[in-house]
Amino acid sequence: MLEQLESKAKSLGISKLFTEASITAKPFFESQNFIVVKQQEVERRGQKLRNVIMEKSI
Secondary structure (H helix, E strand, C coil): CHHHHHHHHHHCCCCEEEEEEECCCHHHHHHCCCEEEEEEEEEECCEEEEEEEEEEEC
16 A cells, blocks of 8 residues: 555655654554654543654655
């Protein structure tokens, strides 16, 4: 699915992808050459959750 997204983005002239990845998903995105831009804490339904903003140049 990520490969298809990257292919479509390239065909549209998009040069960078971004994601807000959970701590659990972070290793997957790192394995796909995404890098951490910053860590953040968000609140959802009264719970504070940590995630990371990641990007990848394509």
